[in-house]
Amino acid sequence: MQSKTCPTGIDTILSHAGSSPNDHHGFVNPPVYRGSTVVFPDVETMTRGPQRYQYGRLGNPNTAALCDAISTLEGAEGTVLCPSGLSACITAILTAVGANGHVLMPDSVYGPVRHFCSTAAQRLGIETTYYDPRIGGGIESLFRPNTMAVYTESPGSHTFELQDIPAIAEVAHRCNALVIMDNTWATPMYFKAIAHGVDLSVMAATKYITGHSDTLLGTVAASSRAWDRLKDFHFQMGQYASPDDVALVLRGLRTLGVRLPRHQESALRIAKWLESREEVARVIHPGLPSHRDHAVWLRDFSGASGLFSFVTRPAPVEAVHSMLNDLSYFSLGYSWGGFESLAMTMDPKTVRTATNWDDQGHLVRLHIGLEDPRDLIADLEEGFKRFRAKH
Numbered sequence: 218m219q220s221k222t223c224p225t226g227i228d229t230i231l232s233h234a235g236s237s238p239n240d241h242h243g244f245v246n247p248p249v250y251r252g253s254t255v256v257f258p259d260v261e262t263m264t265r266g267p268q269r270y271q272y273g274r275l276g277n278p279n280t281a282a283l284c285d286a287i288s289t290l291e292g293a294e295g296t297v298l299c300p301s302g303l304s305a306c307i308t309a310i311l312t313a314v315g316a317n318g319h320v321l322m323p324d325s326v327y328g329p330v331r332h333f334c335s336t337a338a339q340r341l342g343i344e345t346t347y348y349d350p351r352i353g354g355g356i357e358s359l360f361r362p363n364t365m366a367v368y369t370e371s372p373g374s375h376t377f378e379l380q381d382i383p384a385i386a387e388v389a390h391r392c393n394a395l396v397i398m399d400n401t402w403a404t405p406m407y408f409k410a411i412a413h414g415v416d417l418s419v420m421a422a423t424k425y426i427t428g429h430s431d432t433l434l435g436t437v438a439a440s441s442r443a444w445d446r447l448k449d450f451h452f453q454m455g456q457y458a459s460p461d462d463v464a465l466v467l468r469g470l471r472t473l474g475v476r477l478p479r480h481q482e483s484a485l486r487i488a489k490w491l492e493s494r495e496e497v498a499r500v501i502h503p504g505l506p507s508h509r510d511h512a513v514w515l516r517d518f519s520g521a522s523g524l525f526s527f528v529t530r531p532a533p534v535e536a537v538h539s540m541l542n543d544l545s546y547f548s549l550g551y552s553w554g555g556f557e558s559l560a561m562t563m564d565p566k567t568v569r570t571a572t573n574w575d576d577q578g579h580l581v582r583l584h585i586g587l588e589d590p591r592d593l594i595a596d597l598e599e600g601f602k603r604f605r606a607k608h
C-alpha cells in the first residue's frame with residue numbers, strides 16, 4: 218500500500234491490501250499454491266539464501282497475501298493464520314502464558330476457551346481467574362506477580378458486555394502482561410484492537426471475514442510488543458492453514474466492506490423492533506442506547522455487526538422452543554457471520570462463575586444475515602405467535 222498524506226479509506230484497504238497481480242501474471246487473485254515441497258536453484262540459496270518461500274508449512278503466496286491484508290487492517294506488526302478460530306484463541310493464550318503463569322479471563326468468554334482453561338491449560342500449569350467483563354481498570358486488584366495475560370472478548374458473543382479495553386491495557390502493560398482480545402464480532406472494520414492497546418488480536422475469520430459459512434480459519438495479529446513471541450510460538454507448534462481455505466477467506470475479505478454495514482443496518486432495525494415487543498424483556502445490542510455499555514461502544518467502536526441477543530419475558534421453556542423450532546428464514550446453528558440468519562438459545566447461568574446472570578426469561582441469540590429484514594421480522598412475528606400460544 219502506498220502511504221499518502223490522507224489516510225487510506227477502509228474500503229480501499231479491503232480491496233487492495235495484500236494484492237500483487239504482477240506476481241501472478243496479472244491475475245487479480247493469487248492462484249491456490251497447493252504444496253509442501255519448494256525447490257531451490259542451488260545449495261547456496263538453500264542453505265543461506267533469502268528465498269521468499271522455503272517449505273509449504275512456512276507460508277506460500279496465499280497465506281502471505283492474507284497475512285499482509287490482515288496486518289494492514291489491524292495495524293499490526295505481523296499476523297499468523299491458524300486452522301480455526303479456536304486454535305487462534307489458544308495460540309494467543311499460549312504465546313503469552315506458560316507454566317506457573319496466571320491468566321485473567323472475562324466471565325463472558327467464548328465457551329470452548331473456558332473449557333481449555335479448565336482442562337488443558339490447568340494440566341500445563343496455567344492458572345485462570347475469571348473476572349466481570351465490565352470491570353475496566355478495576356482489574357488491577359486481580360493481578361498477581363505471575364499474571365502474564367489479560368484475555369478480553371468485547372462484546373461477549375452471547376451476552377454482549379463491552380469491555381473498557383484502553384483501561385485494561387493500561388493496567389496490563391504497567392504490570393508487564395499482554396492483552397489478548399477476541400475481535401471476531403467487530404472485526405478491524407469496526408474496532409481497532411491494536412490501536413486501543415491490544416497485543417494479540419484474534420479473529421475467527423470463519424465468521425464475518427469469510428462471510429459465507431464455507432470454511433474455518435483463525436487469525437492472530439500482533440503488536441510490536443508481541444510479534445516475535447507470536448511468530449516463534451506459531452512456528453514451533455507446526456500451525457498451518459490450507460491454501461484452499463485461505464483463498465476463500467481472502468475472497469470473503471474483499472467484500473467485507475459491503476456486507477458488514479448491511480448486517481449492521483438490518484440487525485439494528487430488528488433489535489429496535491424487538492424492543493417494542495411485549496414478549497421481550499430486554500434487547501442486548503451494544504448499538505442501542507438502552508445497552509448498559511452503549512457509551513463504551515460510542516467511544517471505541519465505529520460500528521456494530523449482525524449478532525445480538527434478547528431476553529424473553531419469563532415463560533415456559535416450551536414457548537421459546539416452539540418459537541425457534543419453526544422459523545422459516547432463521548436456522549438453528551452455533552456459528553454466525555455468514556449471509557444467512559441464525560438463532561439459538563443458551564442459559565448464561567449454567568456457565569458463569571464470577572458474575573451473576575439475573576434475567577428470568579430465556580436468552581435468544583440472533584445472527585442477522587443479508588436477507589430482507591422485513592422477511593426476518595415477519596418470521597419472528599410468527600414465532601412470537603407460537604411463543605404466546607405456549608405461554
Ligand SMILES: *Cc1c(COP(=O)(O)O)cnc(C)c1O
Pocket residue numbers: 301302303304306327370374399401402421422423424433434435552
Ligand atoms: C466461533 C468463534 C470462535 C471460534 O472459531 P472457530 O473457527 O469456530 O474455531 C472464537 N471466538 C468467537 C467469539 C466465536 O464466535
